[in-house]
Amino acid sequence: MIAFTGRTEDKSSRHMEAIGHPTQPWIGAPQGAPVTEDTTVPVTQEAQRTAGTRIEPGRAYGFFTDTTLCIGCKACEVACKQWNNLPAEDFELSGDSYDNTRELSATTWRHVEFIEQFDAERFDGLEPPALKPEALRPDARGLRANLPTDFEPWANLTASEQWSRPGQRWIFMSDVCKHCVDAPCLEACPTGSIIRTEFDSVYVQQDVCNGCGYCVSACPFGVIDVASDWDGKAHKCTLCYDRLKDGLEPACAKACPTDSIQFGPVDELLHRAQERVRELRERGIPAYLYGTDGVMENECDTSRLEGLNCFFLLIDRPEVYNLPAVPKRPSTNTGVGLATSALAALGLTAAALVAFAGGGDGR
Amino acid sequence: MTPDGSSDTVAHPRIAPHTQPRIVPHGHAAQESELIVPAPPRRHPRRSRRPLANEQQGRQPSSPIKEATWKWYVPIYFWLGGIASGSWIATTAEDLTGENDRDVVRAGRYLALGTVLGGTALLVLDLGRRDRFLNMLRIVRPRSAMSLGSWGLTEFGMITGLAATLQLLEDGALGAHPALQRLSEGWPGRVLHLTGLPSALFVGGYTGVLLASTSTPAWAARARVLGPLFLASGMASGLAALGAIVDATSGSRPDVHRRLARAEVVALVAELALALVSHARIQRLPSVEREPAWQRALRRVAIGAGIGVPLVARTAAALTRHEPQRHRVRQRTARRIRMLLGTDDHSLFDRPARSDLAYTALTLAGSLALRYLVTHEGRRSARTPDDTWRFTAARGRARTVTLDRGEQLATERRLRPARLRGRLIRGQVEGVITIVQEDRIRVVTAPGRGYLFTVAKRRASPAELERWRDTRTPIAVRYAGVPDSGAIAEDVRPI
Numbered sequence: 104m105i106a107f108t109g110r111t112e113d114k115s116s117r118h119m120e121a122i123g124h125p126t127q128p129w130i131g132a133p134q135g136a137p138v139t140e141d142t143t144v145p146v147t148q149e150a151q152r153t154a155g156t157r158i159e160p161g162r163a164y165g166f167f168t169d170t171t172l173c174i175g176c177k178a179c180e181v182a183c184k185q186w187n188n189l190p191a192e193d194f195e196l197s198g199d200s201y202d203n204t205r206e207l208s209a210t211t212w213r214h215v216e217f218i219e220q221f222d223a224e225r226f227d228g229l230e231p232p233a234l235k236p237e238a239l240r241p242d243a244r245g246l247r248a249n250l251p252t253d254f255e256p257w258a259n260l261t262a263s264e265q266w267s268r269p270g271q272r273w274i275f276m277s278d279v280c281k282h283c284v285d286a287p288c289l290e291a292c293p294t295g296s297i298i299r300t301e302f303d304s305v306y307v308q309q310d311v312c313n314g315c316g317y318c319v320s321a322c323p324f325g326v327i328d329v330a331s332d333w334d335g336k337a338h339k340c341t342l343c344y345d346r347l348k349d350g351l352e353p354a355c356a357k358a359c360p361t362d363s364i365q366f367g368p369v370d371e372l373l374h375r376a377q378e379r380v381r382e383l384r385e386r387g388i389p390a391y392l393y394g395t396d397g398v399m400e401n402e403c404d405t406s407r408l409e410g411l412n413c414f415f416l417l418i419d420r421p422e423v424y425n426l427p428a429v430p431k432r433p434s435t436n437t438g439v440g441l442a443t444s445a446l447a448a449l450g451l452t453a454a455a456l457v458a459f460a461g462g463g464d465g466r
Numbered sequence: 467m468t469p470d471g472s473s474d475t476v477a478h479p480r481i482a483p484h485t486q487p488r489i490v491p492h493g494h495a496a497q498e499s500e501l502i503v504p505a506p507p508r509r510h511p512r513r514s515r516r517p518l519a520n521e522q523q524g525r526q527p528s529s530p531i532k533e534a535t536w537k538w539y540v541p542i543y544f545w546l547g548g549i550a551s552g553s554w555i556a557t558t559a560e561d562l563t564g565e566n567d568r569d570v571v572r573a574g575r576y577l578a579l580g581t582v583l584g585g586t587a588l589l590v591l592d593l594g595r596r597d598r599f600l601n602m603l604r605i606v607r608p609r610s611a612m613s614l615g616s617w618g619l620t621e622f623g624m625i626t627g628l629a630a631t632l633q634l635l636e637d638g639a640l641g642a643h644p645a646l647q648r649l650s651e652g653w654p655g656r657v658l659h660l661t662g663l664p665s666a667l668f669v670g671g672y673t674g675v676l677l678a679s680t681s682t683p684a685w686a687a688r689a690r691v692l693g694p695l696f697l698a699s700g701m702a703s704g705l706a707a708l709g710a711i712v713d714a715t716s717g718s719r720p721d722v723h724r725r726l727a728r729a730e731v732v733a734l735v736a737e738l739a740l741a742l743v744s745h746a747r748i749q750r751l752p753s754v755e756r757e758p759a760w761q762r763a764l765r766r767v768a769i770g771a772g773i774g775v776p777l778v779a780r781t782a783a784a785l786t787r788h789e790p791q792r793h794r795v796r797q798r799t800a801r802r803i804r805m806l807l808g809t810d811d812h813s814l815f816d817r818p819a820r821s822d823l824a825y826t827a828l829t830l831a832g833s834l835a836l837r838y839l840v841t842h843e844g845r846r847s848a849r850t851p852d853d854t855w856r857f858t859a860a861r862g863r864a865r866t867v868t869l870d871r872g873e874q875l876a877t878e879r880r881l882r883p884a885r886l887r888g889r890l891i892r893g894q895v896e897g898v899i900t901i902v903q904e905d906r907i908r909v910v911t912a913p914g915r916g917y918l919f920t921v922a923k924r925r926a927s928p929a930e931l932e933r934w935r936d937t938r939t940p941i942a943v944r945y946a947g948v949p950d951s952g953a954i955a956e957d958v959r960p961i
Contacts, residue, residue, distance in 0.1 A: 291612060293610050293612040312601075313593050317611075321681060322531070323531065323858070325531040329535045329594050336594055425528065434679055436679045436686055440679065444672065445667075446694070450736075454729065
């Protein structure tokens with residue numbers, strides 16, 4: 104279908120303008136059929152094929168990261184580094200974990216967190232209680248009747264029961280900038296370098312940032328950082344702003360082989376995430392969402408940031424994933440602090456005026 | 467590494483030397499290991515963290531927040547800004563209610579300009595891109611303490627510049643004109659002082675607010691205290707520095723000293739009280755509980771020697787009505803020395819008591835130490851994950867929605883289970899009533915998790931509740947608050 108937009112093809116006139124000829128605005132349609140721009144049948148975007156969504160300005164986009172699907176392959180980290188031309192980190196082994204990336208930084212915008220839950224206290228109350236030798240001695244019938252009855256041996260549990268009981272396990276979470284709805288970094292930025300884009304993501308304009316570092320201290324998730332040994336500016340995930348503008352989903356989401364990272368409009372993702380939570384809970388896995396405003400579980404509350412555009416499905420306490428349960432909004436302290444400072448200023452000024460008024464007795 | 471590129475450690479031939487793998491030792495086993503490759507300088511030297519005493523073993527928790535990127539320039543700037551603020555307050559007070567002593571005003575104006583310029587230079591040096599410092603003035607953002615501070619500092623800088631210009635005119639930079647002197651001494655100077663006063667006070671206090679408006683627990687946890695603390699400390703150090711400069715440039719001025727000492731006593735008392743409150747606000751943070759001995763010692767010295775000692779001395783100076791004894795002794799000594807030297811030059815020994823300078827130095831050092839301490843506490847706090855966990859914990863609420871088996875939430879049909887606005891959780895559970903006691907009920911859900919509720923008035927009568935209990939009628943409870951610790955069942959009805 105071709106929609107008549109009322110405007111005729113004006114490429115030629117633009118061309119005339121460009122080469123310096125005065126142009127004549129056409130009034131009404133010229134002779135013959137009007138050549139119109141087809142605005143109703145958009146070009147298919149790549150994101151429609153790879154993420155099943157069309158990327159349009161004015162809509163909020165984000166990630167839904169399902170930690171139960173992550174296998175820790177780090178494809179997202181690599182894809183992010185590649186697409187964004189990020190320099191390599193120092194080749195450094197953490198020495199106490201398989202996670203050698205360790206944290207997000209100015210040059211690492213995706214980080215697959217390895218949560219290695221292999222410590223002994225995780226079995227507290229979950230493993231069979233320490234058996235006394237007599238408990239294992241067979242009774243007259245040759246049965247181990249002396250076994251305590253108030254525990255279920257780990258092996259007797261179904262897989263879902265094992266999931267619901269935190270035992271030894273290896274969890275992965277691909278961490279990223281949360282693109283908070285009310286972003287503390289954006290609020291802190293004194294240069295206006297950090298902006299909100301037409302896709303509702305939070306973006307650092309590299310040509311404006313002067314590397315003051317206030318966003319680094321403001322971020323409640325430790326995401327943004329200043330590349331002090333690179334270009335001195337603040338960097339973080341851009342939600343692949345350049346790709347979104349061209350109708351491509353972000354590189355990490357596209358690279359994710361298990362769809363642990365899903366890209367899409369936040370409202371659609373939220374719906375999908377709630378479905379997933381329901382499905383997991385039916386299987387006995389205590390899944391919940393972190394970063395969705397209004398859906399508060401496990402005492403998580405991101406409502407001070409009005410929710411996160413990039414939210415997560417978790418199966419353990421948020422702190423396990425290095426996420427604060429109730430992230431604060433630093434800018435709320437500004438008003439309070441300035442108010443008490445103003446009171447102190449009044450008091451001290453009054454005191455100084457009085458102190459100086461007494462003259463110098465004994466001059 | 468030798469100049470020909472060979473290394474004394476085994477190097478991978480295909481990997482550039484500076485990217486050779488190295489093992490960062492953690493834990494006892496690693497410390498005894500021989501596999502430790504000598505480490506090149508860390509990428510972020512400021513972030514290299516020594517393990518705390520209780521986390522020697524196992525995986526090092528990486529901090530959920532980032533440490534401030536600011537270098538040493540910033541605490542020094544805080545200190546200089548405080549001195550500028552304090553000297554401006556003193557200058558204004560001297561002009562308005564004091565004697566309008568030109569020595570004091572001159573010293574105050576120049577001191578304010580010098581410290582503001584020095585501080586601003588340090589701030590520019592601290593930027594990652596120094597050439598873009600003017601970008602700070604692209605926008606005004608009231609929610610950003612940094613943005614407000616940039617504008618406040620700019621305004622104060624311009625006013626101190628004007629004041630210093632006025633002072634230059636008064637001092638005869640363009641020749642001595644009585645008109646110029648009147649301009650500087652009279653109401654134009656006074657108007658300038660008053661105009662600059664709000665921005666001076668702002669520059670003195672906002673630095674504390676700047677720290678407080680971050681996600682660093684040790685700073686954000688005392689949002690109300692840091693601004694006033696920095697302001698009071700800045701005022702004390704500004705007054706002390708001003709007194710020393712007046713002494714150095716115009717000889718001993720007991721009258722000026724008494725005025726300054728009275729104001730400084732007030733500032734020091736405020737600083738002392740606020741420093742104690744400020745510490746009390748964070749002493750329960752894990753990073754402070756596990757602080758190294760030097761940090762504790764520095765705090766004690768900063769408060770005791772940097773605030774307490776000058777406070778006692780200035781109080782004595784403010785209360786003394788005549789020249790102190792030591793001064794007379796000094797004068798006698800001076801007379802003898804003059805006699806020995808055979809000179810009559812009185813100005814030779816007409817210098818302030820040395821103890822006065824010592825108190826000034828203590829006040830200034832204490833103020834600097836306090837700012838360094840606060841900055842450092844923030845650094846340690848940002849490196850200590852437990853600080854953030856405590857600071858961002860769901861306060862006053864037990865973790866009711868836990869992850870044990872009883873929380874197989876699907877069976878409870880809690881699709882939007884706990885809604886949290888401010889501190890109130892709302893949710894719904896379905897189950898049967900097992901206990902009724904007046905208006906309190908216990909509801910057990912299908913998986914066996916129990917909840918205690920207080921039933922809101924007129925939602926269900928005790929008789930109804932007891933009937934549902936006896937018949938084990940499945941009921942749905944809509945509640946607000948934390949189950950088991952004071953949740954109100956706003957609605958109870960059979961399904």
